[in-house]
Amino acid sequence: MRILLVDDAVSLIRLYATSIEQRLGHRVVVAHSPREVVRLWEPHGRGRDPEAVSDPFDLAIVDLAFPRERDTGLSALHFIHSHSPQTRLGVLTQGDVWTEAVLRDAWELLPIQLLLSKGGDLDRQLESINRIVQGGEVEVDPTLRPLLPTTANTWRTPQSFRRLVSHQGHAKLWRALMDGAESPTYVGVAQACGLSVNTIKNYRSQLVSELEFHGLEAAGLSEMRDFAQRCRPFLEPYLLSR
Amino acid sequence: MITDLSRLIAAALTVVIASTLIASLDVRAEAAEVLLPAAPGVLVEVMLGAMILSAVVVGAFLIGRRLHVHLSGPSMPVSGTGTAPPLRPAIGPGLVVIGAVAAMTLAMALDVQIGVAVAPVGVLLGAELLARPPGPLVWSVWVGGVVMWLAIVIITGLGQHHPAAFLIGLGGVFGLAFGVRWMALRVANSAQAHWEQLRRFDARRRAEWIHDHLLSEVSHTILAMRARPSVDHEAVARLQAMDHRLRMVQLDEVLSVGPTRVASILQPHLRWAEAHGLQIGTTPSSEDLSARVDPTTGQMLSHVLSVLLSNAANAGAGSIGLELTVHAHEVTVALHDDAGGFDLAGIPIGRALEELQIDLGGDRIHCEPRNGGSVVTVRVPRGLLIGRSGAVRRSVDRVVG
Numbered sequence: 130m131r132i133l134l135v136d137d138a139v140s141l142i143r144l145y146a147t148s149i150e151q152r153l154g155h156r157v158v159v160a161h162s163p164r165e166v167v168r169l170w171e172p173h174g175r176g177r178d179p180e181a182v183s184d185p186f187d188l189a190i191v192d193l194a195f196p197r198e199r200d201t202g203l204s205a206l207h208f209i210h211s212h213s214p215q216t217r218l219g220v221l222t223q224g225d226v227w228t229e230a231v232l233r234d235a236w237e238l239l240p241i242q243l244l245l246s247k248g249g250d251l252d253r254q255l256e257s258i259n260r261i262v263q264g265g266e267v268e269v270d271p272t273l274r275p276l277l278p279t280t281a282n283t284w285r286t287p288q289s290f291r292r293l294v295s296h297q298g299h300a301k302l303w304r305a306l307m308d309g310a311e312s313p314t315y316v317g318v319a320q321a322c323g324l325s326v327n328t329i330k331n332y333r334s335q336l337v338s339e340l341e342f343h344g345l346e347a348a349g350l351s352e353m354r355d356f357a358q359r360c361r362p363f364l365e366p367y368l369l370s371r
Numbered sequence: 372m373i374t375d376l377s378r379l380i381a382a383a384l385t386v387v388i389a390s391t392l393i394a395s396l397d398v399r400a401e402a403a404e405v406l407l408p409a410a411p412g413v414l415v416e417v418m419l420g421a422m423i424l425s426a427v428v429v430g431a432f433l434i435g436r437r438l439h440v441h442l443s444g445p446s447m448p449v450s451g452t453g454t455a456p457p458l459r460p461a462i463g464p465g466l467v468v469i470g471a472v473a474a475m476t477l478a479m480a481l482d483v484q485i486g487v488a489v490a491p492v493g494v495l496l497g498a499e500l501l502a503r504p505p506g507p508l509v510w511s512v513w514v515g516g517v518v519m520w521l522a523i524v525i526i527t528g529l530g531q532h533h534p535a536a537f538l539i540g541l542g543g544v545f546g547l548a549f550g551v552r553w554m555a556l557r558v559a560n561s562a563q564a565h566w567e568q569l570r571r572f573d574a575r576r577r578a579e580w581i582h583d584h585l586l587s588e589v590s591h592t593i594l595a596m597r598a599r600p601s602v603d604h605e606a607v608a609r610l611q612a613m614d615h616r617l618r619m620v621q622l623d624e625v626l627s628v629g630p631t632r633v634a635s636i637l638q639p640h641l642r643w644a645e646a647h648g649l650q651i652g653t654t655p656s657s658e659d660l661s662a663r664v665d666p667t668t669g670q671m672l673s674h675v676l677s678v679l680l681s682n683a684a685n686a687g688a689g690s691i692g693l694e695l696t697v698h699a700h701e702v703t704v705a706l707h708d709d710a711g712g713f714d715l716a717g718i719p720i721g722r723a724l725e726e727l728q729i730d731l732g733g734d735r736i737h738c739e740p741r742n743g744g745s746v747v748t749v750r751v752p753r754g755l756l757i758g759r760s761g762a763v764r765r766s767v768d769r770v771v772g
Contacts, residue, residue: 271641275637275641275656
């Protein structure tokens with residue numbers, strides 16, 4: 130069995146890798162960032178995994194927070210799922226306020242089968258990993274359970290992001306928010322888009338009700354920016370098509 | 372030192388404004404004779420008024436800017452050690468009186484219009500009023516001062532046989548004083564808002580730093596120690612205690628940023644319970660926990676969870692179940708345990724639980740035996756300040772951040 134571990138905490142991931150290899154006997158490939166994950170599937174160059182296509186990973190366990198990276202673990206999970214749909218997906222997280230939204234997005238938008246809480250009992254975690262790679266199921270870690278919705282939001286799918294980019298103006302708005310400042314203003318966004326402030330306000334009004342399906346209540350520009358950055362991999366295909 | 376500097380600047384400003392105004396009169400007279408010999412008197416008065424107004428606006432701007440520095444200068448919130456600087460008067464009352472008398476004397480000596488003379492007084496008064504909350508006592512003192520000053524203006528005006536000086540003096544002092552106050556308050560409020568934004572940013576950054584750098588390291592060390600063949604349980608327990616303390620600090624920082632999701636408050640406590648060997652059964656759903664609570668409620672809720680879980684652990688519980696419901700006016704927490712850790716009638720009850728009972732009031736904690744264990748239900752009021760006396764009072768000054 131082959132397992133991919135993705136985390137920027139080098140010593141932590143080494144500990145997991147060693148434990149999995151020595152105690153479970155599975156092969157482990159490590160990546161330290163979402164960018165390194167992309168490189169694994171590249172046909173040439175350093176950092177590629179020659180077996181990524183011929184022998185897909187059985188399980189990928191990905192951390193959600195990468196403070197030094199533009200992307201979150203959600204991007205890595207999305208990439209892995211789109212390039213290797215048979216790979217089971219797992220998340221390794223501290224599961225606190227900073228990763229709560231990303232965790233919920235990952236849970237709702239991707240088929241996550243394993244949730245591991247950093248700092249939890251290693252023996253139990255190894256048991257869960259083994260059960261998943263053998264094709265079984267495991268219960269969600271109780272410390273992470275409160276962060277997850279109990280009922281599946283069937284409406285919310287990767288395809289539902291299409292409705293957030295109805296036309297080129299929306300695409301400009303999302304692009305400006307994704308690449309813009311931490312505290313976006315209407316004037317700043319309008320300048321970045323080359324549109325008037327009133328137009329930006331209109332676009333936001335058009336999107337507010339749609340964003341509620343994604344769990345954002347009466348989202349302002351700051352919330353929209355956070356959402357856009359978090360869900361970049363799901364929004365980006367529709368931005369490019371506009 | 373900053374206040375002294377402000378006073379010095381304000382004093383210098385007073386002199387500059389007064390001199391400018393007076394000089395402008397001479398220039399006006401000469402210029403009017405040379406350039407506008409046929410200009411009507413009204414036009415000259417309008418020009419004079421415009422010049423006075425410009426000088427006053429510049430003066431008010433400079434004082435306002437000084438106040439802005441005064442507000443945000445003493446402590447830099449980004450450093451994480453700053454406290455909100457209080458609004459303080461930039462100019463002392465003594466200087467106002469001295470400035471008023473000086474300007475008045477100057478005006479009388481040079482036979483300048485009263486309206487010109489009151490301009491710097493209005494600026495000074497407005498700047499001074501800025502720092503005064505509009506309480507009845509303060510206002511009465513200030514209005515009294517203004518009335519005294521106006522009395523001098525009126526007497527002087529009568530002495531010069533310029534009845535219009537009454538109105539000019541009245542309008543000048545009040546108009547300028549309130550104008551400057553309004554303008555400077557806007558600057559001050561904007562500085563305050565900016566400071567608040569920086570403070571929140573700083574708290575968020577500290578919380579992220581704890582999460583990204585400290586907690587991940589501690590978690591890793593705990594895991595690494597547990598993975599060793601011979602586990603040092605005491606060292607692991609110490610690290611777990613440190614982990615929990617750091618998470619509590621992180622939670623405090625998160626709460627200080629603003630309203631926080633109940634899930635974020637609950638999560639570190641569940642981790643603590645799990646680390647202490649408690650099997651966690653029922654937990655609230657994400658839907659139950661999606662509500663946000665204000666910082667005061669959040670802190671009390673965190674305290675309640677801490678007390679209940681540590682009591683369960685101390686009572687030797689093996690498994691617990693937690694229910695948490697957010698209502699409009701309160702948050703209800705119910706903890707089930709299999710060890711009977713919440714017998715409030717028993718003597719002695721835990722000290723922390725006893726204090727909690729005092730803090731919240733006895734009727735907010737309810738305990739009953741169930742299935743060999745017990746269930747304790749605590750109702751935490753939302754948006755309320757809870758006093759040590761047990762009395763619950765509504766928060767007037769809602770803590771934001």
